[in-house]
Amino acid sequence: MGTHTGVVGAETPASETQGHVTGYGTKSYRSYVLNALLFVYILNFLDRGLLGIVSEPVMNELGITDGDFGLLTGIGFALFYSVVGIPLARYAEVGNRTWIMTICIALWSAATALSGMVGEFQIGGVVISGFVMLLLCRVLVGVGEAGCTPPANSIIADYYPPARRSTALGYYAMGVTAGTLSANLIGGPVADAYGWRVAFMLIGVAGIIVAIAFRLTVKEPPRGYSDPPGAVRPKKATFGDALKELSSKRSFWLMAAGATLASFCGYGITTFQTSFLIRTHGVTLTEATLLFNVPSAFAASVGVVMTGWLAEKVVKRHPNAIAWLPAIGLIACVPFYLLGFSAQNKWVALAGICLGAGIKYGYLAAQYTIGQGVVGARTRATATAILLFIINLLGYGAGPPFIGYVSDIFFSMSANAEGFADLARASCKGAALQALPEASQAFCRAAEAKALQNSLLITSVLYALPAVFFMLCIKTLQKDLVAK
Template identity: 60%
Template sequence: MSGTTTADGHIHGFGSKAYRSYVLNVLLLVYILNFVDRGLLSVVAPQMKPELGISDTAFGLLTGFGFALLYTFVGIPLAQFAETRHRVWIMTVCVALWSLMTALCGLAAPVTIGSMVIGGFWILLACRVGVGIGEAGCTPPANSLIADYYPPSRRSTALGYYAMGVTLGGFLANVIGGPITDAFGWRWAFVVVGLPGVLVAAILKLTVKEPPRGHTDPPGTLRKARPRFSDGLKELLAKPSFWWMTAGATIASFCGYGIASFQSLFINRSFGLTAGEAAVLINAPVAASAAVGTLATGWLAERLTKRHPNAIAWLPGVGLVLSVPFYFLAFTTQNLTLCLMGLIVGGGIKYGYLASQYTIGQGVVSAQFRAVSTAILLFVLNLLGYGLGPLFIGALSDVLFKIKVANLEAAHLTRHACEGAARKALGAADQAVCAVAHPDSLQHAMLITSALYAVAGVCFFMTMRWLKRDMVAK
C-alpha cells in the first residue's frame, strides 16, 4: 500500500493522497464518537441531575474525576502497548468497549442487592469508568498512526483536523442528545448515541491499514526494537517546550472541561431553557465555532511556520488570552443572544491550543516515542484538567450556594431542593431565594474558572523560548 521508497515516505507519507484523507476522516470519526459519548452527560444534565438528586459537586465528580482517573492511568500502558503492537486493532477494541459502556449508562437506576440499595449515581459512575477505560485507547495510537501517514510538513494541519473531533463531538452530542432527551428522556439518549460506535469500530478494522512504523522518519533514522517508557520519559525531560505546552494545555482543559460540563446547567438556571433547547440553540453553535477555530489554528500555523517557527505556540497563546473577556461577557449578561455571541467567539479563538498540543507533543520526540509522548501529555492533561476542572466548578458552586442562601436567611435550603419538581413544592419565600442563589452560585464559579484561560495563554508564550531547539520533526 505504501507505493513509495523510504525517502519518498518521509516526504509524502504513507499511501496515496486519497487514502490518507480517507484514513484521517475515519480517525476523526472515531475521535468525534469519543467526545460525543464523553460529553453526552453534560447535555442531559438539566433532566438527569434532578432525577438522581445529586449536588453540583457530585456532578463534577461524575463528569470529571470519576471518568478521568482510570482513563489517565490506563492510557499510558495502552500507549506503550501501541508502540510495538497493532494500533488499529487496539483502537477497534477500545471503540467497541466505550460505545457499549455509553449505552449501558442509560440503564443506570437504583439496584437492590439483598438489603443494600446501590443508588443510580453509583451505577452511572461505574459505567462512566468503563467509558473512560475504553477511550484511553483512542488518542495515543491515533496520533501515532497520523504521524506515520503524514510527513512533518503536513502534520500540523492533519493533527489540527483530527483535533476537531473534540469540538465536533461536543456539537453532535448536543444536536443529537439534546432533542432525544427532551422527547424520550435522558436514558434513551445514552442508548441511541452509544450503540452506533460498535459499527464504527468494525469499519475502522476493515478499512484502515496499519502503516510501517516510522514511515515518515528521515532515511537512516535509528529505532529501538522495543522502546521503553523510561527512555521516552528521559527524552521528554530534556524538552522544556513540551512541559510548558503541557502546563498550558492542562490549564486550558481544566477551564474548558469544567465550563463545558456545566454550560447546559448554566443556561438552564440563568435563562430557563430545557436540556434540548440549551443543546441545540447554544451549545451546538458554540461547538461548531470551536471546531472551526481548532482547524484554522493548525492551518494558519503551518503556513506561518517558515517565517515564524514558533507560530504553533504563540497563536493559541493569543487566542487563550483574548477569550477571557468574551467568557466574562457570556457569564454576566442577562441577554441570551449576547451570551451566545460571547461563548461563540470565546470558543472559536481559544480552542486552537488543541492543534498545538498534538503538533508539539508529536514534534519534539523521535518516532518510537510518539504514542508515549501523547499518553504522558494526556495523563497530565486529563488527570489534572479533565479530572479536576468539572469537580472544581461543581464544588465551588456548592460552596457559593451555601454562602448565598445563608446570607439570604435560608440556610435550610439544599441544592436539590432548588431543582426540578422539588423546587415547585417550596413556599414562595424559598422559591425566591432559589431563583437567586441557584443560578448565581454557578455563574460566579464559571467566571472565576474562565479567568484562568489567561494563565494558560502565558504558558504557551513560554513554550516559544525552547520550541525551535526542541523540535525533532522538521
C-alpha cells in the same frame, strides 16, 4: 464509515525512501484514514460530552448537586482514563494500533449504552444508588476512551510526513470540538423528545457499529514510515526511555502545563454551560443545545483548524507560531467569556460564548503538534499518553468539580445570607423542589442560577494563565523538535 476502496491503495504506497515526502499510502486513502480517525475522535467526545448536555435532567432525576455532578463528569471519568492510558499507549508502541482502537471503541460505546439503563437497586441489604451506577459506567467509558488518542496520533504520524503533520493533527484535534457539537446536535433534541436514557443507549449502539467498520477499513501503517531517512528509529523504547527523552524537552512540559490549565477551564465550562443556559436564560434543553452550544462548538472547531493552518503558513518566517498563536487566543478569549456569562440578553451571551470558543481552542493544534514533534517515532504514543495523563487527570479531572463545588459554595453563602441556611442544595432538584414551600422554591431557582454563573465567571478569568506557559515554550521549542 463504509468500506473504502482506498484500502487497496494502501497496499501500494510510495517508495519508502520518499515516505518523509509523500507519506504512507495513496492520497485518497490517506485522507480516508484521517477522516476515519477524526470520526472516531468525534464519537469519543460525543460519548464523553453527552453527560454534560443532559446535566439538568440527570441532576434532577438523581437528586445531586453541582459539586457531585462535577465529580461524576470529572475525576470519575478522568482518573481511570488517565491511569489506563499509559499502559495502553505502551502496548500501542509494539502492538496493532487499529485493533487496540477497535476494542476500545466497542468498550466505551457499550458502557455509554449501559449509562442509559442505570437505576437504584439493592444487593443484599446494600442499596446502590443510580448515581453510583452511573459513576461506574463513566469509569468504563474512561477505560475505553483511553485507547483512542495515543494510537491515533501515532497512526497519523506514520501516514503523514513532517511537513503535513501540523495540518493533519490539527484536523484530527477538531474532533474535540466537533464531538461536542455532535453531542449537542444529537443528545439535546433526543433527550428532550425521548429522555436522557434513550440518548445514551442510541449513541452507544451506534458506536459499536462504528468499531466494526473501523476494523474492516483502516490499515495498520509501518512504524516510522513517514519520518526523514536520518531519523533515529530504535526497535523498542521502554517507558523509562520515553521519560528520559522527554526530560530534556523543556518545551514539552511547558506546553503540557499550558494545555492542562486550558483544559481545566474548558472541560469545566463545557460540562456546565447547558445548565447555565437553562437556569439563567430559561431556555429548553433543545434550545440550549441547538441555538447556543452548537454555534459555539462550530466556532471552536474552526478555531482549531485555523490555528494549525496559520502556523503552517507562517512557519518559515515564524517557526514558533504554533506556540504563540494559541497563547494570543487564550488571552483574547477572556473578555468574550466574561461577556457571555454575565450578559442579561441571551443573544449577547451567545455572541460572547461563540467568540470566546472560536479564539481559545487553537491550543489543541499546538498540543498535538508539539507533543508529537519533540519525540522520535517509537515513543510518540507513549509521549501522547503521558501528555494526556497530565491533561486529563488535572484538567478534566479537576475542572468540572472545581466549577461544581465553587457553585455549591456560592449557593451555601446565598442560603445563609437570605435565611435558608437549613436548605440543602439537593432539595432544590427534581421532585424534591416541588415539595418545598413557594418561597423556598423561588430562592432555589434564583440561587441555583446565580451560584453557577459566578463560578463560570471565575473560571473564565483563569484562561489567561495557560497563555503564559505557551509563550515560555517558545524559548526552547526549535531546539527540542525532532521532526521539522
